Amino acid sequence: MSITWLQAALFGLLACxxxxxxxxxxxxGNYTLGRPLVAGLIVGLIMxxxxxxxxxxxxxxxxxxxxxxxxxTVSADVRAISYIGIPLxxxxxxxxxxxxxxxxxxxxxxxxxxxxxxxxxxxxYGTATINLxxxxxxxxxVEKGELKKLYLVDMGLPWxxxxxxxxxxxxxxxxxGSNMVGLIKSYLPMDGIVMKTLFTAGSMLPAVGIAILLKxxxxxxxxxxxxxxxxxxCACMGLNLIGAAVVAGFLSMLVYKIKLVSIEEKDxxxxxxxxxxxxxxxxx
Amino acid sequence: xxxxEEIAANPKKVSKKALNRSFWNWFYGNLTCFSQExxxxxxxxxxxxxxxxxxxxxxxxxxxxxxxxxxFFNTEPQIGTVIVGxxxxxxxxxxxxxxxxxxxxxxxxxxxxxxxxxIGDSLIVGTLIPILLGISLGMSKGGxxxxxxxxxxxxxxxxxxxxxYLYKTGYKLGGRAVKILVGEKANAIRDxxxxxxxxxxxxxxxxxxxxxxxxxxxNSGAKTPILDLQKTLDNIYPGLLTMVFVLFCWWLMSKKRxxxxxxxxxxxxxxxxxxxxxxxxxxxxx
Numbered sequence: 001m002s003i004t005w006l007q008a009a010l011f012g013l014l015a016c017x018x019x020x021x022x023x024x025x026x027x028x029g030n031y032t033l034g035r036p037l038v039a040g041l042i043v044g045l046i047m048x049x050x051x052x053x054x055x056x057x058x059x060x061x062x063x064x065x066x067x068x069x070x071x072x073t074v075s076a077d078v079r080a081i082s083y084i085g086i087p088l089x090x091x092x093x094x095x096x097x098x099x100x101x102x103x104x105x106x107x108x109x110x111x112x113x114x115x116x117x118x119x120x121x122x123x124x125y126g127t128a129t130i131n132l133x134x135x136x137x138x139x140x141x142v143e144k145g146e147l148k149k150l151y152l153v154d155m156g157l158p159w160x161x162x163x164x165x166x167x168x169x170x171x172x173x174x175x176x177g178s179n180m181v182g183l184i185k186s187y188l189p190m191d192g193i194v195m196k197t198l199f200t201a202g203s204m205l206p207a208v209g210i211a212i213l214l215k216x217x218x219x220x221x222x223x224x225x226x227x228x229x230x231x232x233x234c235a236c237m238g239l240n241l242i243g244a245a246v247v248a249g250f251l252s253m254l255v256y257k258i259k260l261v262s263i264e265e266k267d268x269x270x271x272x273x274x275x276x277x278x279x280x281x282x283x284x
Numbered sequence: 285x286x287x288x289e290e291i292a293a294n295p296k297k298v299s300k301k302a303l304n305r306s307f308w309n310w311f312y313g314n315l316t317c318f319s320q321e322x323x324x325x326x327x328x329x330x331x332x333x334x335x336x337x338x339x340x341x342x343x344x345x346x347x348x349x350x351x352x353x354x355x356f357f358n359t360e361p362q363i364g365t366v367i368v369g370x371x372x373x374x375x376x377x378x379x380x381x382x383x384x385x386x387x388x389x390x391x392x393x394x395x396x397x398x399x400x401x402x403i404g405d406s407l408i409v410g411t412l413i414p415i416l417l418g419i420s421l422g423m424s425k426g427g428x429x430x431x432x433x434x435x436x437x438x439x440x441x442x443x444x445x446x447x448x449y450l451y452k453t454g455y456k457l458g459g460r461a462v463k464i465l466v467g468e469k470a471n472a473i474r475d476x477x478x479x480x481x482x483x484x485x486x487x488x489x490x491x492x493x494x495x496x497x498x499x500x501x502x503n504s505g506a507k508t509p510i511l512d513l514q515k516t517l518d519n520i521y522p523g524l525l526t527m528v529f530v531l532f533c534w535w536l537m538s539k540k541r542x543x544x545x546x547x548x549x550x551x552x553x554x555x556x557x558x559x560x561x562x563x564x565x566x567x568x569x570x
Contacts (some may be wrong), residue, residue, distance in 0.1 A: 235522045
């Protein structure tokens, strides 16, 4: 299986739109086209195998389920994960003759996706650095009062950054990717330690993605129990994810109501206080 | 320049069309020209331009008003829409000779962008998106495209309507709009949503991660092994190894302050050692 020029060009264009900072905008570009699950569907459509695309995209999505980028520091690049990682994974799965639905295929995709995503951060810093040139042009324009030029600076010129840092790398790497599978086959036997490590790491890497998210939401140790509760619902009690979300929604409604009661009580107590005691409390 | 009386009799009002253009400029352009030096500054200026062009007639006044927005700006772009709405309202008051100047607008922007980035990162990127993705992953088993379509539609619908609401609320209420996001009731809602997110993430971990050991101790010739570790673990708690690994990674990141990339390398190291000693074996052949 190989990738045609047209397919590679489409991946390149999608990479321009889906990056962070991408030209599809934050909501529709980065958070929609850039999510591996959505990219799995799109890449699958382009390569003519939707179900393999989705399986690969979903497996990689677990690793990057919460890609929080505080203050613009990224640990993985979505354009590389989604539009280099997914096409290469599909080719590798087909080329190595793995069953797409098998856990081995998903492990392969996860390892490949994570490796490409980490190396891809160079594309993120590249784009941001080239954008400095356009911003420089923007400051000159503001100084001279040519305010209309701001649109060109914000939405037009960054295309050049993306042709260099998104379109070309994705186009070239996916086009050459078909050779990669042959190389893997001849140099790395499946029962060798390298491939064993690759697949085993692939089964473990999603744990890192979940842990990134846990770090974000766990404020006190008892919050871990909420996570264990969700795990138990699915692992021991056999609920699917929608079922687990419904149970969680119900419980959180109870929690919210309990909190409302205590807030109202506090408000009532404050209303009963004389005005003088409230004065040093600052209003937001 | 018009006198104060003239302005009071006929106050300037930003038209619906300009508000719309301003909103969509922000929605699309908030990060398109991102650099490490000025992250969302240019997106912000593009969002203010339609408003400023309408409020001020001469090129000099427009350029002068724009100076306020040349300061560094960065926040979570979706929740941060409320700041854009607020400053549009303040700019309108300023153009009408109200009790507002550029420094005040700048102070509001600079004061809110940090706290709102924190709220947005935990609520939108850390909770809402993972919940939606978790549910969508549940619909994607076996390669069904339903989950991806569900996510794309529901997320964009929620984001566009939510951002429009924040923009309008910010424009109308000004400083009071912040209460919607940081008041006590808002905190209660946030805690509740966060709880749903944490449970769903537990579910995602249980259904999508499958770490298994292949360690089996068997006497030569015997039919049943002395120890089939995976079976023993399953009897204790299904998915025990998966749970241990997730908590281990969390511990490395939050207590040992490792970066995600370092943790990934640690994982590869463990996988390598585990395969060497036979604890892990994916069992593959051509």
